[in-house]
Amino acid sequence: MGQSSVRGDDTRERVPRERSGGATAAPAGGGTRGGGRRRGHGKPRKRRILRWTALTVSVLILGTGGAGYLYYEHLNDSIKREALNLGGKKMAGHKANAAGQTPLNILLIGSDARDTAANKKLGGGRAHFDGPALADVQMLVHLSADRTNMSVVSMPRDTMVKMPKCTAPDGTEYAASTGRMQTNLSLDRGGPGCTVAAWHELTGITIDHFMMVDFAGVVSMADAIGGVPVCVDANVYSRNSKGEGSGLKLREGTTSIKGEQALQWLRTRYGFEDGTDLGRTRAQHMYMNSMIRELRENAKLTNPNKLRKLAEAATDALTVDDRIDTVTDLLDLADEFKKIPTGRITMTTMPTIPYTYDRNRVEPTPGDAEKLFRLVRDDIPLDGKGVKAKPKPPKSKDPVAPVGEIAVIVQNGTGVGGQPTNGRSTSVTASLVAQGFTLARAGDQLTPQEKTTVTYPSVDLQGDAQAVAKSLGVPMSAVKRSTEVTGVTVVVGADWRTGTAYPKASEDDDKAPKSARLSNGADSTDCMHVQEGFTWS
Template structure:
């Protein structure tokens, strides 16, 4: 922890953490043209300016780009789910291995923490699904237009973290909006050795162009502290045939809907009120639709995608249409050709093993969520989004600690106490620092002094409040530099009711250091919800259960017929 300067508590200095971590996103109309770009915003005029200002993607893009992006999103879902339901017949085709492209898991300079085992010695599984908009092949270029973007940098425009619990009883999926404002860590390409320095504020989808998917993984880890085991990145080649092979996915709208504006924007989706099976071009329209769903934003589109994904899982698991060997073979060819994976998933056999793990989770224990967020007011990024605290941290913590987002029980093992005995409280030196700053609320002043007094009242008379403020920390943590101080650090956490999982080793501190995070902005007692919540997703995450067959999209005013 840097301590090279001494400043007032209202200023900021560096502390170790894994919480911080423009091109714009996809649109849904062939008639939409690109507009002028700024450092993170865009200027608009005309009849759809108000709606566009609420759209997270920013500057309008070609609808054919939108089609391509949603194709690769479908590929990301199907690549996991088809492999998990189609059976083992296609595994005999060894040449499928050569279809799979490989890349490094983590291009960041910080190694990810190891998983904690549950009571049965099992560990959770986290897979990051990445949808790339790269147009680096003839097949990808032919699936859409936008020739001006053929040589442009790839963007990670779809990002979904799939968490499978250690006991394989439940699955949680968290989508991060593509225009989330964060900081991208330093990333180094393995093949070339080229290093991309850590950035200031950027959009999360730009991480892919900084060495590859391993930088997107590193960005997720820096923001959330979630250890990621694998990634699966997909483009859109061959995805249409995969979508058709399912044979139709039921979706529901609460009113007649036609996704078309007066000036020709929209996906073109036209459905009557009620539930309908969709496939092919109509499925693509559903997944692309922004104009016409809810409030016309990307968050509405994400919610529609979650509904489709859950419905697709149910269809795949009950379908008898995927028993045809020829159909399985074509699906396997399409899926493996579309995939780029980390080296831990670089064969069909490994993918099959992964799929077998995914099949263990019943659909009723699948929970789809979106990272809780708020509209940024950061200059240059107005209309983009940032993590909404404390809700976003509640979701991230649940996944880090393998707590189901549906609030139901899961077998998990509490963090083990240190084997190093703690010194008497009066002999433990503790530095307390204020890391409560958030962009939404600023810093809660005086927190280091307040919590130092709390510690002193509990017998930690050597606790001192640092004058300098720490870097923002979303979750309160106790850091220690070496094994002989781990017991002391855990004693501090226990005295304050802080989970032992928040006690961490760091070479950047010289002694036991308590950083009061954004989850403890007020009060003398560590918030009970932060310490003991059951992990159930907050309503701001829009949780959707995999067995919910009643889910139905609200239709935006002005898009009915």
């Protein structure tokens, strides 16, 4: 086979354990149905518009006849499904808001599998033909409970995380990692369900669905969607002296891309910004935002033939979780996406810092990354709109006892959705003792919960509980009275997995950290900066 025009950016990297221990197409947003105008009228009849937006896929594409039913079944049979969570852990459910609404979280996974002729041609990297697939693209899509806004959080593929226990579809069991591993290895340890489990382990976010697509799937869906405009600030050619790169070649300015060129754009690392995954995820966000605008503004999918082609491409390309039974379920998800205004779509990348043991890898930025996860868990919009100031809890009128006389029990609650972080109760207890709370002791009980809390049983201990919280940097909003405890009790939650001081950035306000590099879905002026050395004339 000759050299493909869409080779991988670089060789696939697999990382051993730490030495010391480590796109779904956004649905069209409405619009009128093309053609079918009644003579003497300037707009389609109202009933036709309602029919277009309300009927199910089987009617939209096929009509109501027997052939339509058979085709509908054909689409259902094309959908590939795998278990949502192969790690054996139960996913926590959502808590409804005051209106009884719940958010929706979908993990998008891009597989780099070179397991078919099409994927080998598109993916390049002969050394990895028929090898294990890696989750090289990971994006969490969060739809707010009231469907007024959407947040998309990307995780770079070379992020080092702890892996949960997972079981592969063939029954192979993988124990939870003792150190850290590169996040894209999760797909090889148990399929997309293991990638879901790894995300849940790190973030504490409930994940409702996943959708996975490979190289060939991206190309077929990009062709079905049609051209999507993207912008570069200089001529770009993604190839280095070793021949590594996606092969993307574009002129300065805006170009409409689709098919293989769209795949090249989504895979480009060499040539964008600093040549790292951070630039690649930003380019992916630009493509997704532009695609959503195109689908909505130009109403490309109001054409029945285009919709049929996209339906076929999607059902053939996607692997989804086993909670999605039929094409109708996919349409229902699409309807949820359509409720979100373009200007309320916010895309971001998890804040990272260089990994301690390998500077070519990254790890979540303490404080900033957890703050981003908290905002998603609490269904707080990343764009800062619609957030109301939290009332400050009243200070206790109860006099505080000398710190050496305050008995405190510290429990480890970091095991939300997976294995707890070892030693958390011990290290936090040591911090309290060092500050004079000599009666503090670590408890043996494991109490998994997402957020750190300080609880007390009666009003006469409220002041003591607030003093403990203040010494640890835990916000006063986390200090609560509870009849389930017999004394001042600290439960170290999943939001505080490292360090002896509570991460300040995770609770100082409800604005996304600046390091998250937000982009807005309505911004049509965004343009990728081309990396020095990857331009042409």
